[in-house]
Amino acid sequence: MVVHLYGNDMSTCTKRVAVTLHEKQIPFQFHPIDFAKAEHKLPDYVAKQPFGQVPYIEDDGLVVYQSRAIGRYLALKYASQGTPLIPPTSDITKTVAFEEAMQIENQEFEPSASKIGIEKLIFPTLVPGYQPDEQAVKAAVNTLGKKLDVYEKILSKQKFLAGDEITLADLNHIPWGINLKVCGVDVPEERPAVSRWWNDVVSRPSVIAFQDGFHSIEKY
Ligand SMILES: N[C@@H](CCC(=O)N[C@@H](CS)C(=O)NCC(=O)O)C(=O)O
Incomplete structure (x- = not known):
């Protein structure tokens, strides 16, 4: 199936x-x-x-x-x-760390990362002649920077956002995180732990497989 x-x-x-x-x-x-x-x-x-x-x-x-x-x-x-990608529910400590990390991506990262991507990449591609709202982009870059300062503290103590194993919480950052670079916003560079984490995440074969678009995979 x-x-x-x-x-x-x-x-x-x-x-x-x-x-x-x-x-x-x-x-x-x-x-x-x-x-x-x-x-x-x-x-x-x-x-x-x-x-x-x-x-x-x-x-x-x-x-x-x-x-x-x-x-x-x-x-x-x-x-x-x-x-x-998900800790066993029998491990409450790992599960709660995972739930926190899922919320961090969704609530702390995505709003400003997606604002930057939508203004600089998505709308200009879809709407002919669209001019990005540079002030809104600047505000979003600033907000994102503050959030990533907190990421730096978390990721200085552990390999991934929910602990030492990669989870969905890390992978969920991929689409907007990749778009940030395309938009010329290389936020992780100034933060060594964030930079190390991000390189670990984006170099995964699962990310490389779809860098040029999506395609069916019949067999592994
Ligand atoms: N929260 C939804 C968001 C879905 C969503 O916003 N999809 C966008 C593309 S990433 C879309 O379909 N946009 C076209 C539209 O809303 O008409 C999810 O995570 O699946």
């Missing part, structure tokens, strides 16, 4: 899921959704993803949407293969 991934090449959330599928060594079929044709707003699509957004997956008849929820689903269902 192969997992079906519905997404778009420009979509950061699709990348989050594709990287997780690769880490878990789960064969999958990629179904590109054409934004230009608004395929994600068609009734058949919205019946699967009610917000009319990408991505969603279909696995043995089960539909799952929300990229971070998909990651958890894959890590739980395919627990015995690939990289674990």
Whole structure:
């Protein structure tokens, strides 16, 4: 049984899921959704993803949407293969550290990182003649810097955000983290622990596999 991934090449959330599928060594079929044709707003699509957004997956008849929820689903269902990505729930200390790290990515990193990426990369690509709001970008870079100062403290004591093992919390940073560099915002450079962590994360084969776009993987 192969997992079906519905997404778009420009979509950061699709990348989050594709990287997780690769880490878990789960064969999958990629179904590109054409934004230009608004395929994600068609009734058949919205019946699967009610917000009319990408991505969603279909696995043995089960539909799952929300990229971070998909990651958890894959890590739980395919627990015995690939990289674990989630600590065992029997270990409460590791589990709570993992939950904190998941929130750190979603609440402390993504808002400013995505603001920078949307202004500098996504809108200029999708909207002809779009001029980024440089003041908003500057404010977001400043906010992100302060958040990453805290990352520096955390990552000076441990290898990854939830401890010494990589988890979904680290991988979830990949799409917007990569876009930051494309936008000319190389924030990690000034912070040695963040820089070491980020290099560990982005050099993973799961990230390299999709650096030129998404493609189906039939077999591992
Ligand atoms: N929280 C959702 C966000 C989904 C989302 O914002 N998807 C974007 C692409 S990354 C999208 O479909 N944008 C087109 C639209 O909203 O019409 C997730 O993590 O899956």
